[in-house]
Amino acid sequence: MSLYYVQKFLYELNRSADLQAAYVSDRRSVLDGYTLSDEEIGALVDPDIGLLYVLGVNGQILMHFAAFHQIEWHDYLQRMRDGVDEHGPVREGVYAMTGRVGTGECG
Numbered sequence: 001m002s003l004y005y006v007q008k009f010l011y012e013l014n015r016s017a018d019l020q021a022a023y024v025s026d027r028r029s030v031l032d033g034y035t036l037s038d039e040e041i042g043a044l045v046d047p048d049i050g051l052l053y054v055l056g057v058n059g060q061i062l063m064h065f066a067a068f069h070q071i072e073w074h075d076y077l078q079r080m081r082d083g084v085d086e087h088g089p090v091r092e093g094v095y096a097m098t099g100r101v102g103t104g105e106c107g
Contacts, residue, residue, distance in 0.1 A: 003056045003092055005034045009044065010057065014064040049076060050083020056093025 009031065013019050022030045027045045036044070043051040047069050052062055059080075066076040084090065089097030 002035050006040050009034050010061045010065050049079035051087055053080040054083045054087040054090050
């Protein structure tokens with residue numbers, strides 16, 4: 001997994017109108033310049049907010065990506081919850097879940 005490159009792409013997407021236009025034009029090919037797994041590419045192309053959250057993408061970066069896709073705040077939060085339900089605990093990054101989901105042991 002290449003969390004650094006996922007977040008780097010999202011950070012650059014948030015800041016560059018040219019990259020945004022390229023992403024809108026061809027989501028998959030714009031990712032060629034980044035070292036990403038197939039799972040990460042799929043999550044960025046879909047966009048799968050829940051999976052990106054589970055992969056460990058920082059919420060401050062991810063919320064801009066969600067807004068870029070016109071995902072409302074409450075839907076953004078729900079997609080993160082759904083991501084944990086579907087894909088399991090957050091794998092790495094500042095939101096990594098080290099306990100069992102639903103037991104109060106996550107942290």
